Amino acid sequence: MTLTTSAWHSLPPPALDQQIRTRALEHQAMLTKPPGALGRLEQLAVQFATWQGCLKPKCDEVAIAIFAGDHGIANEGVSAFPQAVTVEMIRNFVNGGAAINVLAKQANANLWIVNVGTVSPLGFEGENLIDATIASGTQNFLVQPAMSESECLSALDAGRRMIQDIVPPGTALFVGGEMGIANTTSASAIASLILDVSPAQLTGAGTGLAEQGIAHKCKIIEQAIQRIKISSQKSDLNTFEILRQVGGFEIAALCGAYIAAAQAGIPSAVDGFIATVAALVAVELNPAVRDWLIFSHQSEEKGHQIVLAHLGVDPLLNLKMRLGEGSGAALAISVIRSALALHAEMATFEEAAVSNQK
Ligand SMILES: O=C(O)c1ccc[n+]([C@@H]2O[C@H](COP(=O)([O-])O)[C@@H](O)[C@H]2O)c1
Numbered sequence: 001m002t003l004t005t006s007a008w009h010s011l012p013p014p015a016l017d018q019q020i021r022t023r024a025l026e027h028q029a030m031l032t033k034p035p036g037a038l039g040r041l042e043q044l045a046v047q048f049a050t051w052q053g054c055l056k057p058k059c060d061e062v063a064i065a066i067f068a069g070d071h072g073i074a075n076e077g078v079s080a081f082p083q084a085v086t087v088e089m090i091r092n093f094v095n096g097g098a099a100i101n102v103l104a105k106q107a108n109a110n111l112w113i114v115n116v117g118t119v120s121p122l123g124f125e126g127e128n129l130i131d132a133t134i135a136s137g138t139q140n141f142l143v144q145p146a147m148s149e150s151e152c153l154s155a156l157d158a159g160r161r162m163i164q165d166i167v168p169p170g171t172a173l174f175v176g177g178e179m180g181i182a183n184t185t186s187a188s189a190i191a192s193l194i195l196d197v198s199p200a201q202l203t204g205a206g207t208g209l210a211e212q213g214i215a216h217k218c219k220i221i222e223q224a225i226q227r228i229k230i231s232s233q234k235s236d237l238n239t240f241e242i243l244r245q246v247g248g249f250e251i252a253a254l255c256g257a258y259i260a261a262a263q264a265g266i267p268s269a270v271d272g273f274i275a276t277v278a279a280l281v282a283v284e285l286n287p288a289v290r291d292w293l294i295f296s297h298q299s300e301e302k303g304h305q306i307v308l309a310h311l312g313v314d315p316l317l318n319l320k321m322r323l324g325e326g327s328g329a330a331l332a333i334s335v336i337r338s339a340l341a342l343h344a345e346m347a348t349f350e351e352a353a354v355s356n357q358k
């Protein structure tokens, strides 16, 4: 099965409303502040006005989905934590005890957990738990492709279904997150192959590896890339094939969700390193999706800055976080809401009888 251009993921997002954009920029210029003094908050307000085709946009309805899955590459000792943590954290998400639960509650956002495939069965259910199991984790990509072609397409589709079937119409922002032990190894390998940057420049501590552990993880990625380069023709190593070879179910699902959200006219807040790599794959598959993404924070994970730089984006926050599960993106919700409130509620120079520029 080959990925054709008629596939859903290459359909374009809606055109941006340039007239509203111009009016929103003009409105910003009238507010009682030196032009540009609210920095990125001004750009956020103009972006939301453009996305919503509305001069005074709102960000009340926010949907958060955490995609979780296991990775065969975990068998190579590339994480500081055991693979069992993926299922254990899914249970924690369902029970409301994880960081993302606290942040979702604070932001009054709906939260879903999407299980895309773990090694051990979950053995529990939850009101906000969606079963989108593709297989019991990916294969170990040191020795074989992580996914079959149909598994990779199904994983992308799990993200599309989340947006089209679950996220309510009228949602102003989609926050995507991921959870999967060893997924920084997968994300580093994807980024290395797409960007043609050496694994050494991208491989970091993940959940907390020490120097020796990082060196071992880097070697595993180098060996896997060697295997793939020997077994594939250079021309066959397109974005989809890279995702299939070294990706994860949750990374592919997140990528599918970003594409489908953009197609539905919903912007997405992108989280840390793994989420940014999922966004990179989305942009490679469908370049116009880039205009529908907000890069929320700079993660501590080593490779993040390189991927952000390639995308030409500057994230909103730098809180020295490296948690994942959508946590940095969820923190951006309050910044966005402040930006929109300022845009809608500040007085203009005329209304407040404040002298404008000389
Ligand atoms: O978002 C990030 O930048 C980030 C950086 C490091 C680790 N993580 C999280 O930690 C897990 C992957 O780390 P590791 O060491 O098991 O590859 C996975 O569940 C991610 O959500 C996330």
Ligand SMILES: Cc1cc2nc[nH]c2cc1C
Residues within 6 Å of the ligand: 081, 085, 089, 178, 179, 180, 207, 323, 324, 325
């Ligand atoms: C405890 C824990 C929580 C996480 N959340 C996202 N990735 C994680 C990895 C670990 C190990």
